[in-house]
Amino acid sequence: MTIDRRSFLKMTAGAGAAGVLYGCASTGPSGSTAEVMPKTGRRVVVVGGGYGGTIAAKYIRMMDKSIEVVLVERNDHFVSCPFSNLYIGGLMKDLSPLTIRYDKLVANHGIKFLQAEVTGVDAASQTVITSKGALKYDRLVLSPGVDFRTEEVKGYNLATTPDVIPHAWKAGPQTVLLRKQLEAMPAGGNVVLTIPLAPFRCPPGPYERTSMIAMFLKQHKPKSKIIVLDANPDIVSKKGLFLKGWKKHYEGIIDYRPAKKVTEVDAASKTVLIEGLEDVKGAVVNLIPPQRAGQIAVAAGVVGSDKKWCPVNPTTFESTIHKGIHVIGDACIAGAMPKSGYSANSEAKACATNIVNLMNGKELVDFSGINTCYSFLSAKEAVEVTGVYKVDKAKNAIIAVPGSVGVSPDLSELEAVYAESWLKNILTEMST
Amino acid sequence: MRIKGIQWALSAAVLAMSASAFAAPPTPAMLSNACAGCHGTHGESAGPSMPALAGQSKVAIVESMKGFKSGERPATVMGRLAKGYSDAEFEAMGEFFSKQKPFTTSQTLDRAKVAKGAELHEKNCARCHVENGKEIKDNSPVMAGQWVKYLEIQMADYHSGKRKMFDRKAEKMKPLSQSDLDAIAHFYASVK
Numbered sequence: 001m002t003i004d005r006r007s008f009l010k011m012t013a014g015a016g017a018a019g020v021l022y023g024c025a026s027t028g029p030s031g032s033t034a035e036v037m038p039k040t041g042r043r044v045v046v047v048g049g050g051y052g053g054t055i056a057a058k059y060i061r062m063m064d065k066s067i068e069v070v071l072v073e074r075n076d077h078f079v080s081c082p083f084s085n086l087y088i089g090g091l092m093k094d095l096s097p098l099t100i101r102y103d104k105l106v107a108n109h110g111i112k113f114l115q116a117e118v119t120g121v122d123a124a125s126q127t128v129i130t131s132k133g134a135l136k137y138d139r140l141v142l143s144p145g146v147d148f149r150t151e152e153v154k155g156y157n158l159a160t161t162p163d164v165i166p167h168a169w170k171a172g173p174q175t176v177l178l179r180k181q182l183e184a185m186p187a188g189g190n191v192v193l194t195i196p197l198a199p200f201r202c203p204p205g206p207y208e209r210t211s212m213i214a215m216f217l218k219q220h221k222p223k224s225k226i227i228v229l230d231a232n233p234d235i236v237s238k239k240g241l242f243l244k245g246w247k248k249h250y251e252g253i254i255d256y257r258p259a260k261k262v263t264e265v266d267a268a269s270k271t272v273l274i275e276g277l278e279d280v281k282g283a284v285v286n287l288i289p290p291q292r293a294g295q296i297a298v299a300a301g302v303v304g305s306d307k308k309w310c311p312v313n314p315t316t317f318e319s320t321i322h323k324g325i326h327v328i329g330d331a332c333i334a335g336a337m338p339k340s341g342y343s344a345n346s347e348a349k350a351c352a353t354n355i356v357n358l359m360n361g362k363e364l365v366d367f368s369g370i371n372t373c374y375s376f377l378s379a380k381e382a383v384e385v386t387g388v389y390k391v392d393k394a395k396n397a398i399i400a401v402p403g404s405v406g407v408s409p410d411l412s413e414l415e416a417v418y419a420e421s422w423l424k425n426i427l428t429e430m431s432t
Numbered sequence: 433m434r435i436k437g438i439q440w441a442l443s444a445a446v447l448a449m450s451a452s453a454f455a456a457p458p459t460p461a462m463l464s465n466a467c468a469g470c471h472g473t474h475g476e477s478a479g480p481s482m483p484a485l486a487g488q489s490k491v492a493i494v495e496s497m498k499g500f501k502s503g504e505r506p507a508t509v510m511g512r513l514a515k516g517y518s519d520a521e522f523e524a525m526g527e528f529f530s531k532q533k534p535f536t537t538s539q540t541l542d543r544a545k546v547a548k549g550a551e552l553h554e555k556n557c558a559r560c561h562v563e564n565g566k567e568i569k570d571n572s573p574v575m576a577g578q579w580v581k582y583l584e585i586q587m588a589d590y591h592s593g594k595r596k597m598f599d600r601k602a603e604k605m606k607p608l609s610q611s612d613l614d615a616i617a618h619f620y621a622s623v624k
Contacts, residue, residue, distance in 0.1 A: 388516020404516030421479025
């Protein structure tokens with residue numbers, strides 16, 4: 001029995017698509033196979049309107065106006081995860097500084113926008129199935145972000161648990177819910193924050209959140225504490241700076257416990273269990289579940305053998321599993337690059353550049369990218385980590401350029417000023 | 433059937449390998465686009481503490497990057513980021529940004545400060561920062577239309593001695609007060 005490449009692709013894609021249709025059956029409409037925007041010329045479909053997808057769509061159009069770009073996103077707006085901890089800590093009155101819409105981006109660059117839910121991808125027929133119909137593509141860019149490995153936390157029900165125990169790891173209503181719970185919590189109550197094993201979206205994020213919640217407790221909830229249950233053996237990112245900031249500002253408020261992996265949750269009693277050994281109860285519980293590439297990547301069959309993340313070519317970000325499908329942002333394995341918004345921005349530009357090169361039969365260009373990621377320790381002090389990244393040809397992987405990676409020397413008010421401009425610039429880049 | 437699948441996967445891996453093996457070194461655009469997350473698309477910065485780079489002088493960009501790399505110019509992120517690039521890459525990025533259409537920021541300026549700053553500029557700065565900071569002389573940067581906040585941070589670094597300056601600049605700058613410097617920033621920001 002023989003099978004050619006085409007039907008092999010079809011089979012694997014079909015298996016993935018079936019999985020996701022099943023997963024979506026209770027939450028959303030299943031896809032339609034009638035074409036929603038019949039394809040005429042050369043087309044790239046970009047799925048996901050966040051830090052990666054908006055930039056990929058924009059840069060493809062900036063570099064080659066003859067390529068049609070369809071941006072597919074289920075929402076009509078996007079809320080940034082970076083800076084959402086500041087809202088949780090009470091430093092922003094609402095999420096509007098973190099919210100972008102797509103109208104200007106789409107108009108400025110002639111991008112076609114389809115607000116729809118992607119339910120499947122058929123790599124063999126180069127088709128994306130959405131809640132509004134099918135879309136044919138020449139190349140597909142997936143920037144789906146993360147979804148949760150809820151099966152690793154017993155008792156966690158994605159449909160109901162987050163309403164009681166927010167993850168707030170996708171900015172929006174979850175972020176608002178966590179802040180409301182903190183505000184409603186009685187003084188003296190404890191907050192429990194749980195961190196999954198790395199890698200996860202935004203390595204310093206949980207520790208920035210710890211700082212912001214501690215700041216909130218110090219101001220508004222006397223005698224309250226935050227208990228941090230970290231599955232990792234130690235603080236994953238900017239360790240020295242976080243410890244310094246916690247000692248300076250939040251002595252006695254933060255109870256950090258390393259190597260505490262949450263394996264079970266009971267939403268009703270707001271209790272988390274650690275490997276059957278101990279349980280911890282909180283007045284507010286913020287459980288950040290372990291993560292994998294977004295469900296769309298699962299549907300497209302581009303998740304690797306680790307069943308978590310998507311292996312890609314480090315120059316084109318094309319999936320090493322399915323040709324014609326590129327994966328950027330948190331969902332992909334980008335070597336030494338951390339899963340951050342700025343990484344997604346850089347990856348999107350390199351991916352766009354080489355998609356345009358591929359579609360025009362031109363020589364590919366090596367990746368060069370940057371990561372810059374700020375974390376706030378208090379209302380006025382921030383720290384950052386930066387790095388420059390490139391491809392190591394021998395390793396065929398993205399590596400950090402030696403000497404370029406490092407963190408702030410200290411907590412800094414100036415860094416906080418720069419952080420504000422970072423947000424303004426990166427969101428402007430995504431929305432105009 | 434299984435063998436065929438593996439064969440295909442292997443050939444895909446070989447294809448993937450070859451894509452990076454035969455790619456050209458990063459182009460000026462590839463290098464510079466990565467900066468845009470903080471400095472705006474094409475260097476059109478929307479954040480007041482990050483300088484707009486669109487239309488900036490190539491020499492000024494290259495000199496700045498070298499200063500960041502050596503540690504001579506004070507920095508937060510830029511000191512480390514500059515270590516990620518070669519001098520040839522600085523040249524490529526300088527070339528890229530210098531070729532972009534000059535970008536004028538839109539910000540609220542204080543008219544009185546602009547007027548005062550114009551006088552101070554004439555008296556103290558105009559010999560090197562020619563054409564009201566619109567043109568470059570030697571390695572002086574374009575300052576016209578730049579963000580006030582960015583200019584203020586730079587002048588504070590000079591004034592405090594954190595950033596070194598040559599004697600003639602120091603002679604002019606040292607006697608100026610904080611409000612003088614503030615006025616000068618408003619003036620340069622106002623120049624279209």
